[in-house]
Amino acid sequence: MFLGHFGVGLAAKKVAPKVSLGTLILAAQLADLVWPVFLILGWERLSIVPGETKVTPFDFTSFPYSHSLLAQIVWGIRLGAVYFLGAVYFAFRKDARGAMIAGVIVPSHWVLDYIVHRPDLPLIPGGTQYGLGIWNSLPLTLILEFAIFGAGIAVYINFTRPNYCKGRYALWSLLIFLLLSYLGSVFGPPPPSVHALALLGSAIWLTAPWAAWADGHRTIKSGR
Numbered sequence: 001m002f003l004g005h006f007g008v009g010l011a012a013k014k015v016a017p018k019v020s021l022g023t024l025i026l027a028a029q030l031a032d033l034v035w036p037v038f039l040i041l042g043w044e045r046l047s048i049v050p051g052e053t054k055v056t057p058f059d060f061t062s063f064p065y066s067h068s069l070l071a072q073i074v075w076g077i078r079l080g081a082v083y084f085l086g087a088v089y090f091a092f093r094k095d096a097r098g099a100m101i102a103g104v105i106v107p108s109h110w111v112l113d114y115i116v117h118r119p120d121l122p123l124i125p126g127g128t129q130y131g132l133g134i135w136n137s138l139p140l141t142l143i144l145e146f147a148i149f150g151a152g153i154a155v156y157i158n159f160t161r162p163n164y165c166k167g168r169y170a171l172w173s174l175l176i177f178l179l180l181s182y183l184g185s186v187f188g189p190p191p192p193s194v195h196a197l198a199l200l201g202s203a204i205w206l207t208a209p210w211a212a213w214a215d216g217h218r219t220i221k222s223g224r
Helices: 003-012 021-028 030-041 069-091 096-116 138-159 165-187 194-216
Strands: 045-048 058-062 160-162 218-220
Touching: 003 021, 003 096, 003 138, 003 165, 021 030, 021 069, 021 096, 021 194, 030 069, 030 096, 030 194, 045 194, 069 096, 096 138, 138 160, 138 165, 160 165, 165 194, 194 218
Parallel strands: none
Antiparallel strands: 045 058, 160 218
16 A cells, blocks of 8 residues: 555544644654665565565565554554644644544554555564455555545545645645656566665655645635
């Protein structure tokens, strides 16, 4: 899952209006943000096997610290706590609701990945692995990804409005970047090495500040 995670972050703005879209995207994609770092450090392992599934050539050998459900729950608690304390310290206001939602979004990543991955997602590090394997069907994968991504975009656009042109262009440039990145990963050639994959995957870190920038130039529609 790729676009679907961003769809969750976009839709979450409606239930957490005080939280920057950048934080919501960070929460939704936190597992995939730390995963390339763990690959480079050798803490997690992956093999590139063309034809492993219809959608992705990756054999996720071991990723317990980024993609086990327990790890994501712990990451979510930490992110929620950091957001809450930061909101109190810097803005002199409490946003317990926003902190809770940001924290809950983090393990939503496991739930969406469970739908598409083959059985390689553990509940706990070293535990039994799960996955429904939708990646074995390219049409079903594309339908699912675009449905969740499209729904998230619709919710966010319906809930916010651009203050001026920058708010519109910043958002749509991000969405187009995500779309092209996804299509390139699905229909393009596999990366030449795991290290190259980790470096390319690190580009996802750009999406959180990019989303925060776009969100900073948009406001909640009146009456929402």
